[in-house]
Amino acid sequence: MAGEGSSKKETVNPKAIIHQRFGDKARYNIEEVQDNSSNGCPGLVIPQKGPCLYRCNLELPEFSIVSDVFKRKKDAMQSAAEKALEKLSDPPVEDASDQLVSRLSYLFSNEFYSICHPLSGHIRAALQRAGSLNGFVPISVMPIFDSKISNLCKSIKPETDSKPLEVMSIIRDASTRLSEPVLVSNEFMSLKRTTPYPLEVLESIEVDFDQKTYVKVLRIPYLVEKVVEPLTLDVSANTYYMDAIARELGAADASMVSLSRCIGKSSSETRLYSHAPNSYKWNKEDFEDKSYLNARASYLSGQDVYGDAILATIGYLWKSCDLFFEDVSPRTYYRLLMNKVPTGIYKLSREAVLAAELPPKFGTRSNWRGLFPRDILCTFCRQHRLPEPVFSLIVTKDAPEETSRCEVKIFSKSQNLILHCYPRESFKKQSDAIQNACSRILSLLNDYFKKLNMPREGLTLTPCRNGLDLDFYPEHISKELNLFSLVCKNILAIDDDTKQSNGVDDVPSYNIQGPDSEVFASNGCIVCVCYSAFLVNEGEKELLEKNDEFEFELGTEAVIPELEVVVGQMAVGQSARFKAKLPSLELIFAANGDPARVSSLLSSRGCSLEYSTTLLRVTEPLEDRMEKALFSPSLSKQRVNYAVQHIKESGATFLVDFGCGSGSLLDSLLDYPTSLERIIGVDISVKALARAAKTLHSKLSTNSTNPVQSSRLKSALLLDGSITTFDSRLYDCDIGTCLEVIEHMPEDQATQFGNVVLSSFCPKILIVSTPNYEYNVILQKSTTQTQEDDEDKNSAKPCKFRNFDHKFEWTREQFQVWASDLAGKHNYSVGFSGVGGAEGVEPGFASQIAVFKRGFELADCGDLAVVPYDVVWDWRSTDE
Numbered sequence: 018m019a020g021e022g023s024s025k026k027e028t029v030n031p032k033a034i035i036h037q038r039f040g041d042k043a044r045y046n047i048e049e050v051q052d053n054s055s056n057g058c059p060g061l062v063i064p065q066k067g068p069c070l071y072r073c074n075l076e077l078p079e080f081s082i083v084s085d086v087f088k089r090k091k092d093a094m095q096s097a098a099e100k101a102l103e104k105l106s107d108p109p110v111e112d113a114s115d116q117l118v119s120r121l122s123y124l125f126s127n128e129f130y131s132i133c134h135p136l137s138g139h140i141r142a143a144l145q146r147a148g149s150l151n152g153f154v155p156i157s158v159m160p161i162f163d164s165k166i167s168n169l170c171k172s173i174k175p176e177t178d179s180k181p182l183e184v185m186s187i188i189r190d191a192s193t194r195l196s197e198p199v200l201v202s203n204e205f206m207s208l209k210r211t212t213p214y215p216l217e218v219l220e221s222i223e224v225d226f227d228q229k230t231y232v233k234v235l236r237i238p239y240l241v242e243k244v245v246e247p248l249t250l251d252v253s254a255n256t257y258y259m260d261a262i263a264r265e266l267g268a269a270d271a272s273m274v275s276l277s278r279c280i281g282k283s284s285s286e287t288r289l290y291s292h293a294p295n296s297y298k299w300n301k302e303d304f305e306d307k308s309y310l311n312a313r314a315s316y317l318s319g320q321d322v323y324g325d326a327i328l329a330t331i332g333y334l335w336k337s338c339d340l341f342f343e344d345v346s347p348r349t350y351y352r353l354l355m356n357k358v359p360t361g362i363y364k365l366s367r368e369a370v371l372a373a374e375l376p377p378k379f380g381t382r383s384n385w386r387g388l389f390p391r392d393i394l395c396t397f398c399r400q401h402r403l404p405e406p407v408f409s410l411i412v413t414k415d416a417p418e419e420t421s422r423c424e425v426k427i428f429s430k431s432q433n434l435i436l437h438c439y440p441r442e443s444f445k446k447q448s449d450a451i452q453n454a455c456s457r458i459l460s461l462l463n464d465y466f467k468k469l470n471m472p473r474e475g476l477t478l479t480p481c482r483n484g485l486d487l488d489f490y491p492e493h494i495s496k497e498l499n500l501f502s503l504v505c506k507n508i509l510a511i512d513d514d515t516k517q518s519n520g521v522d523d524v525p526s527y528n529i530q531g532p533d534s535e536v537f538a539s540n541g542c543i544v545c546v547c548y549s550a551f552l553v554n555e556g557e558k559e560l561l562e563k564n565d566e567f568e569f570e571l572g573t574e575a576v577i578p579e580l581e582v583v584v585g586q587m588a589v590g591q592s593a594r595f596k597a598k599l600p601s602l603e604l605i606f607a608a609n610g611d612p613a614r615v616s617s618l619l620s621s622r623g624c625s626l627e628y629s630t631t632l633l634r635v636t637e638p639l640e641d642r643m644e645k646a647l648f649s650p651s652l653s654k655q656r657v658n659y660a661v662q663h664i665k666e667s668g669a670t671f672l673v674d675f676g677c678g679s680g681s682l683l684d685s686l687l688d689y690p691t692s693l694e695r696i697i698g699v700d701i702s703v704k705a706l707a708r709a710a711k712t713l714h715s716k717l718s719t720n721s722t723n724p725v726q727s728s729r730l731k732s733a734l735l736l737d738g739s740i741t742t743f744d745s746r747l748y749d750c751d752i753g754t755c756l757e758v759i760e761h762m763p764e765d766q767a768t769q770f771g772n773v774v775l776s777s778f779c780p781k782i783l784i785v786s787t788p789n790y791e792y793n794v795i796l797q798k799s800t801t802q803t804q805e806d807d808e809d810k811n812s813a814k815p816c817k818f819r820n821f822d823h824k825f826e827w828t829r830e831q832f833q834v835w836a837s838d839l840a841g842k843h844n845y846s847v848g849f850s851g852v853g854g855a856e857g858v859e860p861g862f863a864s865q866i867a868v869f870k871r872g873f874e875l876a877d878c879g880d881l882a883v884v885p886y887d888v889v890w891d892w893r894s895t896d897e
């Protein structure tokens with residue numbers, strides 16, 4: 018279709034021109050891009066909706082160029098062609114020089130004096146300068162605060178982009194050609210209007226010259242060993258702030274100060290100021306003396322900064338003619354550093370520098386708190402001045418439904434591939450595919466940055482192929498990584514060596530206080546806590562961080578391990594106090610530590626980090642909420658009732674609950690009089706087992722009012738182990754239950770469990786329940802209205818499974834094939850049933866159940882003693 022001369026408006030068709038000039042040598046590559054509209058505002062939760070967008074990469078013999086992003090491929094190609102033409106025909110240099118001259122004369126005009134412009138403030142302030150420098154404006158500020166000047170300089174000499182000093186001489190040369198004469202100070206690289214401004218122009222702007230104002234700034238010494246140091250600058254209206262900065266830097270004059278680009282947000286006016294070397298003026302060559310490179314300042318700005326630097330938030334803006342300024346504290350500095358690594362970006366987005374951790378995996382959109390992985394990745398790229406990541410979705414239309422995979426590429430500014438992630442996992446929702454891929458990348462980057470902190474491995478920047486789905490070419494950002502390893506030693510905190518010695522893996526001591534409301538959180542719940550973190554030393558306390566309402570999903574490593582463990586043990590309403598691993602100094606400062614107090618507390622031994630926290634609320638996972646809301650009695654209750662029914666009918670005395678979790682079945686069983694004498698629960702989650710022990714204990718120790726009393730129960734045992742391996746204590750039970758467990762294991766392990774249980778544990782009866790996938794449509798239909806923030810309004814597509822921890826959910830057919838195969842193989846019979854819904858009514862039961870019955874007599878096998886499981890709790894009746 019290209020070049021086939023469709024007759025309309027083809028006169029200015031960039032693609033046609035490119036075709037004329039390059040023919041087949043011009044190659045257009047189209048890439049699909051996810052809608053990036055949320056990038057301007059990364060905090061927003063913006064759904065991935067609407068059609069895919071396209072970006073075009075045009076390869077020409079000398080260079081290649083990437084288009085903007087468009088809805089139509091055609092537009093993307095035209096945009097690439099247009100950009101290529103621009104590049105091929107930058108304005109002729111002479112033209113640009115003339116434009117520069119006229120821009121300069123405008124800057125020194127009466128009109129410019131009284132408008133609000135980032136540069137006009139400098140022109141006005143220059144008139145406050147004392148002595149011979151009165152009225153002189155440093156040339157260095159001109160290209161910084163007027164983008165027209167800097168663009169014109171760029172087109173006169175393209176290298177100026179990387180060599181800011183060249184700009185100076187271009188402007189100085191242009192200024193000699195002004196018709197309205199401007200004084201050039203050769204010594205001080207400054208310009209001054211020759212004719213004074215008329216009085217009415219000067220009076221057009223009101224300034225209160227008597228007001229004294231001060232701003233806090235930070236000195237960042239070029240020697241990394243020296244700490245950053247707070248300073249106060251006098252920036253009263255009768256001074257020029259650049260002079261105040263020059264004084265601090267020991268520079269002769271404001272024109273000897275070089276300014277970095279904005280740090281952090283581009284609108285922040287937070288910049289680094291440094292002393293330009295003396296050779297600055299005429300001889301640019303020996304300027305870059307590497308020994309004075311300020312690694313911290315260079316890392317922050319992404320530009321080379323030499324010598325000591327001052328970090329300040331100050332400048333003139335468009336919206337007001339007054340000087341704008343804000344204090345910069347050490348906290349600001351450490352937060353800027355944090356904002357360049359994935360965990361740091363996440364912690365800041367959660368406003369929980371000490372407590373939050375970037376979860377290693379993306380679970381569900383509705384349970385995620387803080388910036389989403391994709392937004393973190395975009396922020397990361399922006400912070401490192403890399404182009405936006407390129408997302409390509411690969412949609413597979415395989416039956417039964419459409420799924421997507423997402424590939425992500427990150428390029429350097431010069432279009433070298435830095436990272437390519439191509440996970441094979443598919444998702445029903447495109448946004449899940451993207452978030453998961455980004456999450457994968459973030460983990461890699463975090464690990465990589467952490468490794469850089471370790472002195473030995475620090476500087477080996479070999480390309481690495483990470484696992485099967487990720488290629489990383491760190492050599493293309495080696496400069497950044499080198500600086501990082503010099504600068505941010507500890508910003509990622511916790512190195513694994515100290516973690517062990519500090520006893521985090523031992524049982525932490527926390528004292529839980531308050532009445533037991535019996536409402537606990539389990540993994541997958543959203544918990545809401547309040548907490549305060551203090552630095553404590555011999556009764557002295559410094560508050561570092563405090564959050565009144567802080568939500569996170571339990572079990573996803575979204576907070577420091579100590580907090581996660583403690584919250585898992587608390588009931589709603591209870592409070593706890595516990596010690597946690599001491600974070601790095603950098604993190605403490607980035608939180609809210611007063612540097613002087615913190616240093617003095619830390620200087621003596623025995624300093625520790627102490628948290629106090631209260632569990633405010635628990636929101637159960639969607640699955641639990643659905644099971645309660647949509648069924649009466651709740652679906653879990655119905656499963657228990659089903660099991661109880663079988664226990665009664667069979668007259669069982671020995672029961673094993675495989676994957677007992679926090680003991681909901683065992684607990685309920687104790688409410689009914691049964692023939693049971695011995696019960697065992699097994700699970701791999703120690704946390705769940707601890708909770709099970711607690712409930713069973715309280716039930717078994719309360720007397721009289723309990724039906725248990727009339728029961729014959731002699732022992733109850735809780736074991737920690739995987740039900741895919743054999744333990745002889747579970748051998749030959751009368752009834753085994755395995756309720757809603759198999760879907761939490763990968764399919765092959767579910768089958769392994771099936772084989773082990775029927776061939777080795779050999780229960781007389783085994784009841785296995787698992788969700789019926791076909792029933793999900795009904796669940797989802799009735800929950801979509803109540804589900805506040807599940808986004809995709811355009812597609813009513815449900816999330817894949819009922820619970821994000823599910824590894825699979827089977828249809829009736831899949832389940833029946835699985836169960837029948839097992840039964841056939843191991844000489845069991847099997848029948849099918851379920852709870853929730855009714856027999857024979859589509860789409861079947863909500864929970865499907867298989868009941869296996871042993872078809873053979875067990876030979877007495879004497880003393881088997883295979884006991885890999887650990888005893889977590891062992892109760893015996895005392896009534897004998």
Ligand code: SAH
Nearest residue numbers: 676677678681700701702739740756758761
């Ligand atoms: N049966 C309980 C818990 C269901 S949740 C109930 O109906 O309430 C699933 C449980 O399976 C979790 O507690 C999980 O820890 C456990 N589990 C998953 N894989 C396991 C394995 N290989 N061995 C033992 N337990 C496992």
Ligand code: MG
Nearest residue numbers: 757758760820
């Ligand atoms: Mg489940």
